[in-house]
Amino acid sequence: MPDFHPLILQTAGIHGWELLPDNPQWTHRIAIYGASGNRYIVAQHKQNKSWSCGCLGFRRHRHCKHLSAMRDTLMLMDAEQPIRS
């Protein structure tokens, strides 16, 4: 299992997200279940660090509710980085 940030682990536990192992291109892969029971994989690209989702909404609009659900967690992570020693 890859190194997930504690905030992601905590949020995943609350929302029932499934943490997946890295693949060659993507890290922080997290499976989120939509309202209809569909499974979507949100992940961070290893090179450019951008986040992506496998759902149709993201492919069409470059944003979606699955990434929105993670946004607060990601913002907390960003805010935390400068004070990490």
Ligand SMILES: [Zn+2]
């Ligand atoms: Zn999505």
